[in-house]
Amino acid sequence: xxxxxxxxxxxxxxxxxxxxxxxxxxxxxxxxxxxxxxxxxxxxxxxxxxxxxxxxxxxxxxxxxxxxxxxxxxxxxxxxxxxxxxxxxxxxxxxxxxxxxxxxxxxxxxxxxxxxxxxxxxxxxxxxxxxxxxxxxxxxxxxxxxxxxxxxxxxxxxxxxxxxxxxxxxxxxxxxxxxxxxxxxxxxxxxxxxxxxxxxxxxxxxxxxxxxxxxxxxxxxxxxxxxxxxxxxxxxxxxxxxxxxxxxxxxxxxxxxxxxxxxxxxxxxxxxxxxxxxxxxxxxxxxxxxxxxxxxxxxxxxxxxxxxxxxxxxxxxxxxxxxxxxxxxxxxxxxxxxxxxxxxxxxxxxxxxxxxxxxxxxxxxxx
Numbered sequence: 001x002x003x004x005x006x007x008x009x010x011x012x013x014x015x016x017x018x019x020x021x022x023x024x025x026x027x028x029x030x031x032x033x034x035x036x037x038x039x040x041x042x043x044x045x046x047x048x049x050x051x052x053x054x055x056x057x058x059x060x061x062x063x064x065x066x067x068x069x070x071x072x073x074x075x076x077x078x079x080x081x082x083x084x085x086x087x088x089x090x091x092x093x094x095x096x097x098x099x100x101x102x103x104x105x106x107x108x109x110x111x112x113x114x115x116x117x118x119x120x121x122x123x124x125x126x127x128x129x130x131x132x133x134x135x136x137x138x139x140x141x142x143x144x145x146x147x148x149x150x151x152x153x154x155x156x157x158x159x160x161x162x163x164x165x166x167x168x169x170x171x172x173x174x175x176x177x178x179x180x181x182x183x184x185x186x187x188x189x190x191x192x193x194x195x196x197x198x199x200x201x202x203x204x205x206x207x208x209x210x211x212x213x214x215x216x217x218x219x220x221x222x223x224x225x226x227x228x229x230x231x232x233x234x235x236x237x238x239x240x241x242x243x244x245x246x247x248x249x250x251x252x253x254x255x256x257x258x259x260x261x262x263x264x265x266x267x268x269x270x271x272x273x274x275x276x277x278x279x280x281x282x283x284x285x286x287x288x289x290x291x292x293x294x295x296x297x298x299x300x301x302x303x304x305x306x307x308x309x310x311x312x313x314x315x316x317x318x319x320x321x322x323x324x325x326x327x328x329x330x331x332x333x334x335x336x337x338x339x340x341x342x343x344x345x346x347x348x349x350x351x352x353x354x355x356x357x358x359x360x361x362x363x364x365x366x367x
Contacts, residue, residue, distance in 0.1 A: 038323055038355035041306050046345050048298040048338045049240075050232060052273060054223020056243065056289040058214035059276075062183050065207035066198040070094045070177070075194055077211065081187050089179045089190070089211050092198060104160040111153040115146075122146035185215040188287055219277040219285050221253050221293055224263075224270040232297050233258055239275045240294040243285065251285070252278045253293065298338045305343040310356050311336075320350070321357040329357045 073093040077083060122142050129139035190211045192198065201207025221241055225233065233255065241251040257274035264270075275293065277285065312319040318336055321329040337345030350356075 036327075036329070037358040039307065039310065039358055040355055041304050041346060041350050041352050042343075043302050043352070044305050044343060045301045046299070046303060046305055046338055046340050046343055047294075047296055048340055049294045049296050050225065050229045052223040052225045052229075052239075052293040052295060054221055054273075054291060054293065056219055056241075056277065056285045056287065056291050057222050058185075058188075058216060058287050059218045059220050060183065060185070061188065061212055061214040061287070062185075063212050064089060064179055064181065064210045065201040066092060066179065066210055067200055067207070068092055068094060068177060068198075069200045070198060072192050072194050072196045072198060072210075075190060075192065077187055077190060079187050079190050082185070083181050083187060083213065084184045085181055087181045089181055089187075090192065092177045092179065094177060104156070108153070108156040108160050111149070111156040115149040115153045118142075118146040118149035179210045181211075181213055183213055183215065185213045188212045188214050214287060216284070216287070217279065219279065219287075220256075221273075221275040221277055221291060223273055223275075223291070223293055224265070225273055225295075227262055227269040227271065230258065230262075230271040233273070233295060238296045240296070241277065241291050242294070243289050243291045245286075245289055249283075251283065251291075254278065255295065300338055300345055303337070304346045304350065304352060306346060306350070306356060308339060308342065308344045309359065311344070322350070323355040323357065 070092045072090055074091040075089070076091075077087070077089050083089070122145070125134060125139055125142040128134045129136065192208065192210055196208075198208035198210070199205060221239065235255055235258065237255040239253040239255060241253055243249070243251065253275035255273060255275045257272075259272040262269040262271045279285065306320070310320050312321070312331070317333055319331045319333055322332045324330050332349055334349030335347040337347050339345070
C-alpha cells in the first residue's frame with residue numbers, strides 16, 4: 001500500500017514538473033506587445049536647394065604691365081594697400097640695348113653736323129638776302145633746310161633720351177618708366193621686387209606683371225554645378241554662401257551667369273556659374289576664398305511638414321499611418337509639396353494634431 005502511494009506521489013511530482021516546464025517555455029516565447037512611438041506634424045520653413053562649390057573672386061582685377069624693359073628701381077606700395085587711380089606703383093630704370101644706343105648716338109652726331117652746316121649756309125645767305133643780292137625764294141630754301149636740321153637734331157636727342165631714360169625733356173612728367181594704377185582699389189599682389197628685371201608689353205609678349213589691383217567692394221562667386229542640377233537653375237536665383245575661412249557668417253548672392261557649355265572634370269560634366277555677392281556693411285571677403293553655395297530652388301515658409309522617413313509609397317500614392325485609437329493605426333493618403341531632403345511639405349491629408357506612427361528602428365522602409 002505504501003509502495004503504491006509512493007509511486008503515485010512520484011508520478012504526480014513528475015507530471016507537475018513537466019507541466020511547469022511547458023508553461024515556463026510558453027511564457028518565455030510570448031512576445032510583449034509592440035508600443036509604437038508617434039510624431040505630430042510641425043510648422044516649419046522648407047528650403048529646397050542644390051549645392052555648388054567654387055571660390056570668391058573680385059569682379060574687376062586689373063594687371064599692371066610694364067611698357068618698357070629694364071630693372072625695377074623702386075617699389076612704392078605693398079600688397080593689401082588701398083590705392084587710387086593714378087597712384088605710382090613702381091619705377092623702372094631703363095637698361096638700353098647697346099646696338100640701339102649706339103645708333104641713336106650716331107644719329108644725334110650726324111644731326112648736329114647737318115645742323116651746324118645748315119646754320120653756316122643760312123647765316124651766309126641771310127647777309128646776301130639782306131643786301132638784296134639773292135631773291136627771297138632762294139633764301140627760303142636755306143631757311144627751310146636750317147629749320148629742318150634743327151628739328152632733326154631735337155628728334156635725335158629725344159630718341160637718345162628715350163633709349164637711355166625712357167623719357168624726353170619735352171614730355172615733362174609723362175613717362176612710361178613710372179607704373180601708375182589705372183583703377184582705384186586694393187593691391188592684391190606685387191610680384192616684383194626692387195632689382196628684378198622686367199620686359200615690356202607688346203604684340204608678341206604680355207609683359208611683366210608689376211601689380212594686380214581689384215575693387216574688393218564688388219565680389220563674385222565663381223563655381224561649378226553638376227549636369228544633373230544645372231537644368232534646375234535660373235538666372236536671378238538666390239544663393240547662400242558659406243566661406244570655409246569664415247564658417248560663422250553667411251553671405252547672400254544672386255545668380256547672374258550659367259555657362260552654356262559643360263566641361264569634363266573627374267569623370268563628370270560640370271557647368272560654370274557666377275553670382276554677384278551682396279556684401280553688407282562691415283562685411284569683407286578676401287580674393288580666393290573657397291566657398292560653397294546653397295542655391296535656393298524653391299522656398300516655403302511656415303508650412304505644415306513631416307519627416308520624409310514617415311512616408312510610405314504604393315504605386316503613385318503616398319501614405320502615412322495615423323493613430324485613430326490608442327495603439328491602433330490606419331493608413332491615410334496624403335499629398336506632398338516641396339522637400340529639403342529631411343522634411344516634406346504636406347498639402348492635404350493631415351492636421352497638426354494627428355499622431356503619425358514612427359517606423360521601428362532597423363525596419364526596412366515600406367514601399
